[in-house]
Amino acid sequence: MRAWPSPDVPVLPTTGPAVTLHDSATDALVTTSPRGAARMYVCGITPYDATHMGHAATYVAFDLLNRAWRSAGHEVTYVQNVTDVDDPLLERATRVNVDWRELALRETELFRQDMAALRVLAPAHFVGAVESIPLVVDLIETLQAAGSIYAVEDDLYFSVTADPAFGSHSRLSTAQMLEIYPERGGDPERPGKRDPLDCVVWRGAREGEPSWESPFGPGRPGWHVECTAIAMEHLGGAFDVQGGGSDLVFPHHEMCAGHAHVADPTNVFAQVYAHAGMVAYDGEKMSKSRGNLVFVSALRNSDVDPMAIRLVLLNHHYRSDWEWLDGELWEAVDTLQTWRRALSLGAGAPAEPVVTEVLTALAEDLDAPRAVAAVQAWVDATLGVSGHLADASDADAALTMHSLLDAALGLAL
Ligand code: 5CA
Ligand code: ZN
Numbered sequence: 001m002r003a004w005p006s007p008d009v010p011v012l013p014t015t016g017p018a019v020t021l022h023d024s025a026t027d028a029l030v031t032t033s034p035r036g037a038a039r040m041y042v043c044g045i046t047p048y049d050a051t052h053m054g055h056a057a058t059y060v061a062f063d064l065l066n067r068a069w070r071s072a073g074h075e076v077t078y079v080q081n082v083t084d085v086d087d088p089l090l091e092r093a094t095r096v097n098v099d100w101r102e103l104a105l106r107e108t109e110l111f112r113q114d115m116a117a118l119r120v121l122a123p124a125h126f127v128g129a130v131e132s133i134p135l136v137v138d139l140i141e142t143l144q145a146a147g148s149i150y151a152v153e154d155d156l157y158f159s160v161t162a163d164p165a166f167g168s169h170s171r172l173s174t175a176q177m178l179e180i181y182p183e184r185g186g187d188p189e190r191p192g193k194r195d196p197l198d199c200v201v202w203r204g205a206r207e208g209e210p211s212w213e214s215p216f217g218p219g220r221p222g223w224h225v226e227c228t229a230i231a232m233e234h235l236g237g238a239f240d241v242q243g244g245g246s247d248l249v250f251p252h253h254e255m256c257a258g259h260a261h262v263a264d265p266t267n268v269f270a271q272v273y274a275h276a277g278m279v280a281y282d283g284e285k286m287s288k289s290r291g292n293l294v295f296v297s298a299l300r301n302s303d304v305d306p307m308a309i310r311l312v313l314l315n316h317h318y319r320s321d322w323e324w325l326d327g328e329l330w331e332a333v334d335t336l337q338t339w340r341r342a343l344s345l346g347a348g349a350p351a352e353p354v355v356t357e358v359l360t361a362l363a364e365d366l367d368a369p370r371a372v373a374a375v376q377a378w379v380d381a382t383l384g385v386s387g388h389l390a391d392a393s394d395a396d397a398a399l400t401m402h403s404l405l406d407a408a409l410g411l412a413l
Contacts, residue, residue, distance in 0.1 A: 006122035042080050064366045085130050117306040299329070
């Protein structure tokens with residue numbers, strides 16, 4: 001499907017350092033070393049409701065990675081899916097009495113607008129589950145040939161025991177996996193399964209649900225196999241980073257890694273599994289199912305500057321869990337006003353050390369709060385205590401800072 005219009009990225013005078021990133025599978029910082037273009041897959045939305053701050057935080061986090069790689073001189077091939085057919089979407093469509101396709105189209109379009117407003121660089125491939133059904137069918141056939149697929153009634157399951165590395169990506173014990181699984185779409189109790197952790201790859205047609213023809217009978221793709229098929233098709237094996245929120249560590253990314261490994265035992269799915277922390281609101285994880293949501297589009301409709309929303313997100317390290325507080329948004333609005341005043345002066349405190357510090361901070365596991373602090377220090381030095389131009393030793397400071405804020409942090413001021 002169509003992505004959103006991607007903002008331009010200004011070219012910086014300095015090249016950034018190699019990018020290190022926390023890998024959930026090893027719980028260690030890894031220096032990414034892309035060969036050719038850096039290849040990144042980030043799990044996209046299930047489009048049954050509008051983009052909330054949790055989604056926005058996750059996509060801005062991986063946008064920082066995209067930008068850090070570009071600053072380091074890499075091209076980036078970015079792939080993102082849209083889960084445009086799945087249980088929660090169908091349930092919501094039924095509940096609000098709207099055609100599921102219409103709901104998915106509408107919410108995907110709103111997501112595009114939100115991402116464009118937040119200046120998130122667009123993926124090269126923005127791929128729906130429905131349009132990927134032939135890829136999913138091919139992958140299931142490969143998994144079948146490897147002996148890892150069996151049927152329970154009209155549904156096909158993937159045997160997790162077919163992957164000797166199963167469980168290693170999330171580093172969870174079987175007991176922990178069994179506890180989380182039913183909370184995240186799994187069905188450990190279903191009779192007829194060989195292992196309670198096995199997952200559906202093809203869901204046979206049900207009355208009132210959409211279905212597509214396949215060699216396994218009419219049905220629709222399972223969730224995990226959708227992302228595996230799309231990532232493998234557009235990025236190949238051992239791509240650089242598989243990303244998403246930390247709610248996807250298990251089962252989603254573990255299953256994807258399992259499918260990919262069984263499909264090609266000589267290869268791995270991704271080199272690094274990176275996860276953004278969860279954003280809460282009213283004391284609980286912000287989620288469509290709980291309904292404790294702050295929508296990007298609602299704030300935009302109230303004329304909130306999307307750059308202020310982005311600054312709030314940047315003020316929290318991507319790996320931390322944090323709570324959305326409306327007060328932080330109004331602080332960010334004030335901060336941007338001060339930053340714009342400093343930038344309007346043209347000359348200012350030396351900008352080059354700020355470029356180095358911001359690029360270094362972002363290259364070290366996307367430390368956006370540290371980068372923001374460096375910008376704030378420049379603003380303070382430029383405005384001084386009087387609030388007027390204090391240190392004008394760099395005649396082109398504002399030009400450099402404009403480019404830096406835009407290229408590295410996605411803030412166009
Ligand atoms: N379609 C699947 C991924 S293939 C899905 O999880 N969709 S989603 O709409 O529920 O979430 C979209 C992305 O936002 C995922 O990467 C998810 O991990 C992330 N996400 C969801 N809720 C939050 C939250 N409260 N805080 C941070 N990230 C979140
Ligand atoms: Zn996914």
